[in-house]
Amino acid sequence: MNSGPPGLLAGTVAGSIRGAMPTLRSLVPEDPPAPPFRRDFWRSPLRGVRLTSILGATLLVAIPLVSVTGLLSHVAYNPGLGENRIVARGPFDVLLFDWPTHPAWLYAASQGVHVTLGLAAFPIVLAKLWSVIPKLFVWPPARSVAHALERASLALLVGAVLFEFVTGILNIQNYYPWKFNFVEAHYYGAWVFLGAFGLHVGLKFPTMWAALRKPRLSQELADTLAAPAPDPPTISRRGLLGTVGAASVLLAVTGAGQSIGGPFRRLALLAPRGGTSGDGPNAFPVNKTASAVGVGPDRTGASWRLELKGPAGAVKLSREDLLRLDQHAYDLPIACVEGWSTTQRWSGVRLRDLARMAGAADGREVRVQSLQRAGEFRQTTLGADQIADERSLLALRVNATDLSLDHGFPARIIVPALPGVHCTKWVSDLEFTA
Amino acid sequence: MSRRLDAVYGGGPVLLLGMLAAFAVSGAALVYFVQSGPLVSVALWFGGAIVLHDLVLFPAYSLLDRGAARSLGGAINYLRVPTLLSALLFLVWFPLILGLSEERFRNASGMSTSVYLGRWLAVSAALFAISAVVVVVRRLRAR
Numbered sequence A: 001m002n003s004g005p006p007g008l009l010a011g012t013v014a015g016s017i018r019g020a021m022p023t024l025r026s027l028v029p030e031d032p033p034a035p036p037f038r039r040d041f042w043r044s045p046l047r048g049v050r051l052t053s054i055l056g057a058t059l060l061v062a063i064p065l066v067s068v069t070g071l072l073s074h075v076a077y078n079p080g081l082g083e084n085r086i087v088a089r090g091p092f093d094v095l096l097f098d099w100p101t102h103p104a105w106l107y108a109a110s111q112g113v114h115v116t117l118g119l120a121a122f123p124i125v126l127a128k129l130w131s132v133i134p135k136l137f138v139w140p141p142a143r144s145v146a147h148a149l150e151r152a153s154l155a156l157l158v159g160a161v162l163f164e165f166v167t168g169i170l171n172i173q174n175y176y177p178w179k180f181n182f183v184e185a186h187y188y189g190a191w192v193f194l195g196a197f198g199l200h201v202g203l204k205f206p207t208m209w210a211a212l213r214k215p216r217l218s219q220e221l222a223d224t225l226a227a228p229a230p231d232p233p234t235i236s237r238r239g240l241l242g243t244v245g246a247a248s249v250l251l252a253v254t255g256a257g258q259s260i261g262g263p264f265r266r267l268a269l270l271a272p273r274g275g276t277s278g279d280g281p282n283a284f285p286v287n288k289t290a291s292a293v294g295v296g297p298d299r300t301g302a303s304w305r306l307e308l309k310g311p312a313g314a315v316k317l318s319r320e321d322l323l324r325l326d327q328h329a330y331d332l333p334i335a336c337v338e339g340w341s342t343t344q345r346w347s348g349v350r351l352r353d354l355a356r357m358a359g360a361a362d363g364r365e366v367r368v369q370s371l372q373r374a375g376e377f378r379q380t381t382l383g384a385d386q387i388a389d390e391r392s393l394l395a396l397r398v399n400a401t402d403l404s405l406d407h408g409f410p411a412r413i414i415v416p417a418l419p420g421v422h423c424t425k426w427v428s429d430l431e432f433t434a
Numbered sequence B: 001m002s003r004r005l006d007a008v009y010g011g012g013p014v015l016l017l018g019m020l021a022a023f024a025v026s027g028a029a030l031v032y033f034v035q036s037g038p039l040v041s042v043a044l045w046f047g048g049a050i051v052l053h054d055l056v057l058f059p060a061y062s063l064l065d066r067g068a069a070r071s072l073g074g075a076i077n078y079l080r081v082p083t084l085l086s087a088l089l090f091l092v093w094f095p096l097i098l099g100l101s102e103e104r105f106r107n108a109s110g111m112s113t114s115v116y117l118g119r120w121l122a123v124s125a126a127l128f129a130i131s132a133v134v135v136v137v138r139r140l141r142a143r
Helices: A011-012 A020-026 A049-076 A091-095 A104-135 A145-171 A181-214 A215-220 A237-260 A318-323 A353-357 A385-387 B002-009 B013-034 B039-097 B102-109 B115-143
Strands: A304-310 A315-316 A328-335 A341-350 A365-370 A379-383 A393-398 A412-414 A427-433
Touching: A049 A104, A049 A181, A049 A237, A091 A385, A104 A145, A104 A237, A104 A328, A104 A341, A104 B039, A145 B013, A145 B039, A181 B013, A181 B039, A237 B039, A304 A353, A315 B013, A341 A353, A353 A385, A353 A393, A353 A427, A365 A385, A379 A385, B002 B013, B002 B102, B039 B115
Parallel strands: A304 A427
Antiparallel strands: A304 A315, A328 A341, A341 A393, A365 A379, A365 A427, A393 A412
8 A cells, every 4th residue: 555665754654554453443344435435436547646746846846935935924024023913922933033124125025925926836736636635535544543643634734725825815805704813824824734744745755756756666656646447538647737837827927917016017917916006106006095094184284293202202293394304215115915016216214313313323113103093003113123224214205206195195114125014104103212 | 662663653753753743833833723713713714625625626626527528528628728727717816806805905905806807807718719729720730
């Protein structure tokens, strides 16, 4: 029954039907109870260790990239600062570090990879599951304690991978037909996945490697994925892999433009921030409209004041006061956790200049509050590196014109490599800590 | 020692350690995962994803594919490939295509989901058109 060559772990998995098993075996009938549990029920001539290995090798590159960029996004939210934390503190927090501001495109690139590569990997995941589905109906259901545990870990693996892909894909479309907290479930679901994924790779890597390096050898081995009595083929293995590849490319092409921007944005026909957003200096995507969170001209007009607080006390600054301070302009990307990003020319007052005014020259933290009265991300806390970076701005203008209301008029935060939702719009208070 | 472990457990010490490590990570994460919302909702989406894929989606597309392959014979792939691609795009983008999150989407982006049905239909039409061109070209060349 052993499917793989004797590798580091593969050899030890299947070897044993002995020992503790007689007791277990007496509980299950020896003959498969229904057709799917019989190996000759599975007829596709394409299934086999070679096909599964090719798909597995592709995912072995894609899945770690999607996972690492996802975990980086968690770090980028600076959950250790102020009230930034959305996800319950847990054992994996040891991996947190201060999120850098260099390079400015770090979050745009990392989150663009997370979402676009995740979309492109989805058809490969589905094809991989198709290629191994006979294993779900293997008989007897468990040959040993180790085999039973491996199958339990596979339930976690498949459940978690589907959960992660489905919730991620629905989240970027703002569709939430569930009652749990998406961020928390998606984050801890990823760790459920990663434990099971590590074991799966450890167990199957030798088999995959052998099948890829020596395709002939793999045919000689007992191929438990191959149909014992296959139907005549209606498509070649190359044809199937080409179709899966085309599906990946199609999802990537109709999605990637929302991250890459420029002329590619038009190609992103099905992505949530693809196509165009009209014309003009303020015509670029947003993730929160002013009207949706109850911010209107009544509170952003001439009566608006920025309350600047710190060790030196509190001052109130009008927009004219802020425009009289040193203005600086930088081309910076703003990148959403949902994967899209856009680079614009922002101008305004440096956060470190405001820190000095507030009496916190080497500001340790700044708590930013928005006019937004309800909903998520109406406040954020930024760290020392983010205050110190000369490109970190309280932006007043974009592309040489005033910010539009949807882009955060009268003033918004823009910090290099910071997730978009932390670039708080409609800022009302800045509180620096020395 | 190793032989006794193999007899009881069905694997060597390396496998046992690997499994302990994997279940430690997944198990610790699971504790937090199930607290991310009402247990019913979390369990339904985790278990439901497996059941829906393995026992609904997979049998459904397999049966459809088998039925189509029987009735169409050799020409099946010219229909199979664009159908699969179009269906996959729908599977991924159905909330936008069907406008299921119109209000939230409008609040977030200031735009409407109404364009997506047309775009999906247009991309699908293009895929079938490409496939049709390939059939015609191949048939003409074969003459």
